[in-house]
Amino acid sequence: MTPPENVRRVACVGAGVIGGGWVAHFLARGYDVTAWDPAPGAAQKLRRLVDAAWPALTSLGLAEGASADRLTVAATLEQAVADAEFVQESAPEKLDLKRDLLARLDAATPPGVVIASSTSGYPMTDMQTTAADPSRLVVGHPFNPPYLIPLVEVVGGERTDAAAVAWAARFYESAGKSVITMDNEVPGFIANRLQEALWREALHMVANGEATVRDIDLSITEGPGLRWAVMGPMLTFALAGGEGGMAHMLDHFGPSLKSPWTRLEAPELDTELYDAVVTGCDEAAGGRTIADLVAERDQGVIEVLRATGRLGREGGAR
Numbered sequence: 526m527t528p529p530e531n532v533r534r535v536a537c538v539g540a541g542v543i544g545g546g547w548v549a550h551f552l553a554r555g556y557d558v559t560a561w562d563p564a565p566g567a568a569q570k571l572r573r574l575v576d577a578a579w580p581a582l583t584s585l586g587l588a589e590g591a592s593a594d595r596l597t598v599a600a601t602l603e604q605a606v607a608d609a610e611f612v613q614e615s616a617p618e619k620l621d622l623k624r625d626l627l628a629r630l631d632a633a634t635p636p637g638v639v640i641a642s643s644t645s646g647y648p649m650t651d652m653q654t655t656a657a658d659p660s661r662l663v664v665g666h667p668f669n670p671p672y673l674i675p676l677v678e679v680v681g682g683e684r685t686d687a688a689a690v691a692w693a694a695r696f697y698e699s700a701g702k703s704v705i706t707m708d709n710e711v712p713g714f715i716a717n718r719l720q721e722a723l724w725r726e727a728l729h730m731v732a733n734g735e736a737t738v739r740d741i742d743l744s745i746t747e748g749p750g751l752r753w754a755v756m757g758p759m760l761t762f763a764l765a766g767g768e769g770g771m772a773h774m775l776d777h778f779g780p781s782l783k784s785p786w787t788r789l790e791a792p793e794l795d796t797e798l799y800d801a802v803v804t805g806c807d808e809a810a811g812g813r814t815i816a817d818l819v820a821e822r823d824q825g826v827i828e829v830l831r832a833t834g835r836l837g838r839e840g841g842a843r
């Protein structure tokens with residue numbers, strides 16, 4: 526196996542929204558990228574996507590030697606992966622298609638090379654059923670667009686070798702991503718499980734005439750979304766407890782978990798969950814006081830406002 530930090534050649538199979546985004550990301554990080562997509566006109570579409578992303582990637586800073594010219598569009602899947610040191614699969618979210626494609630990729634890719642799927646939620650255990658060597662198949666779930674959003678969720682299936690999961694996590698990190706590695710297959714992984722809960726509630730509200738689509742979007746972009754770009758939902762709510770932090774927040778608002786705000790079942794806030802959340806927030810704070818976190822959050826929110834064009838010349842929010 527090539528050490529993850531030494532990988533130079535990456536294959537991207539499926540070059541739509543996400544596969545194309547991965548291509549742009551890997552090119553910007555200085556890799557040679559070979560792509561394959563069976564759709565007519567896919568090569569031109571991919572080059573348009575890379576061209577559109579390149580100015581943003583250039584302004585963020587390209588890796589040494591990075592060039593959009595280091596993209597090769599292969600005529601066949603087999604040619605795309607023949608010399609690959611890592612493969613990212615981003616084909617449509619259909620279980621049978623993923624199963625067949627991963628088996629085909631496994632047959633064509635040099636032994637020992639890790640193959641990752643961009644799936645948004647299929648457990649790898651369900652996708653690796655027909656591959657001859659399922660041990661190198663992992664999930665590497667990105668966020669749209671993969672060339673700007675850092676997170677990748679990495680998890681294996683029951684028949685994946687733990688070494689392949691660890692290798693993939695190190696590879697993504699060396700390719701400039703932020704990685705969460707999961708020991709167990711959680712349906713929807715972590716971020717999509719959270720997004721799905723929000724999404725389900727949003728659809729309930731639209732369907733019931735309780736909120737418009739605009740209300741839903743504004744409720745996030747002008748509200749919690751600004752904080753979430755700086756601090757996750759745990760530390761954000763720890764600050765809702767004032768100087769008492771998460772412990773006071775849970776004492777004060779914990780009972781509202783049982784209120785009918787959500788259509789989802791509330792978890793039992795037992796001592797174990799209570800302690801895990803409080804301790805987790807303390808650990809995440811890493812020695813920063815509540816006042817430090819408030820200052821950090823506020824500064825971050827101001828920068829997000831500026832970055833998203835919502836700050837006037839005088840510095841006030843529009």
Ligand SMILES: NC(=O)C1=CN([C@@H]2O[C@H](COP(=O)(O)OP(=O)(O)OC[C@H]3O[C@@H](n4cnc5c(N)ncnc54)[C@H](O)[C@@H]3O)[C@@H](O)[C@H]2O)C=CC1
Pocket residue numbers: 538539540541542543544561562563564567614615616617618622626643644645646666667668669
């Ligand atoms: N769109 C999104 O926001 C996100 C999507 N994903 C995941 O990424 C994967 C791709 O999704 P999108 O890019 O959104 O879909 P898409 O529809 O934009 O692109 C899929 C591409 O796969 C190609 N394709 C069709 N059959 C194929 C085959 N047999 N082998 C290889 N390629 C084939 C299509 O021609 C198309 O270009 C899915 O697994 C999806 O769940 C993950 C994160 C976010």
Ligand SMILES: C[N+](C)(C)CC(=O)CC(=O)[O-]
Pocket residue numbers: 644645667668669717720
């Ligand atoms: C809509 N989606 C489920 C495909 C979204 C994702 O999987 C991740 C993202 O980009 O939000």
